Amino acid sequence: MNINILAGGPTDLLPNLTNYQSIDDIWVGVDKGVLTLLSLNIQPALAFGDFDSVTKDEMEIIKENIKELKKFIPEKDETDMELALNWALEQEVDLIRIFGATGGRLDHFFANIHLLIKPILARKMIQIEVIDQKNTVYVKGPGEYSINKNPQLKYISFIPITIEVDNLTLLGFKYPLNDRNISLGSTLCISNELINDYGNFSFSKGIIMVVRSND
Structure with a gap:
């Protein structure tokens, strides 16, 4: 099984996400990335985030379309992406792909890159890849x-x-x-x-x- 996680980074940096859909893929939306998936007719199995980057109307759309919604307060110890990744690492997964994690704020970008180390530190044989239009990154x-x-x-x-x-x-x-x-x-x-x-x-x-x- 593969888990694809879409964050809320700039959409113009995303590859064609439909190329990453198969019966073995599960999609997870993070914060505003949930809305991007829905706009592409990709149904997320779960959604994670404090959703501080969406409007009230957008939040209602998310609630109407997502069965398993993991909503957190903004004042927390982990980023929305880390919360989603922690869940993914607990599943029986072969590969985790992260999209929407490049561009925009540099602190978010560097934090997302550092998250790639988590399986190695936990001695788990799971590869995580950060993917955008021009790059694939893994450790x-x-x-x-x-x-x-x-x-x-x-x-x-x-x-x-x-x-x-x-x-x-x-x-x-x-x-x-x-x-x-x-x-x-x-x-x-x-x-x-x-x-x-x-x-x-x-x-x-x-x-x-x-x-x-x-x-």
């Missing part, structure tokens, strides 16, 4: 991974989000690496490309963010 802990070529996401960057990422090796890339230690703040692995249909990356310590992008 990985130590291990060996394969990555397939995607012409729509030509560039691949590897960004350390811990003090050190040890023994990073990149195979099948335009700019290969062999057992390099990459420190937090390094831009060494920005804008790489695959030279074959797939490549491999591995490292022994740390957490790395993978960003797949296109211009």
Whole structure:
């Protein structure tokens, strides 16, 4: 099962959400993202938020259309997105996709990116991806991974989000690496490309963010 979460970020940055619908997908709306889903004729199974960004009339529309509504007071310890993600991580889920989480306020954007680390810290084998029109972002802990070529996401960057990422090796890339230690703040692995249909990356310590992008 896949869980797709739509937040209330700028709609002009969203990909075509209908490409992410299947019988194995559950949609969750976060705050104003609920209204976006309804406008696209995508029925959310649940909705999370304090809904401080919607009008009274919009709130009535949400109440009329959402059977399971998780409404919170604005004064809370977690963001609306974290509340939705916490629920998703408790389900028997293979993949969590997050949309509407880029653009707009930078504090919300950075908070959403940091949420990608939650499964790794909890030792859960669940991948979370933040997706918009030009980017897919996810994080990985130590291990060996394969990555397939995607012409729509030509560039691949590897960004350390811990003090050190040890023994990073990149195979099948335009700019290969062999057992390099990459420190937090390094831009060494920005804008790489695959030279074959797939490549491999591995490292022994740390957490790395993978960003797949296109211009």
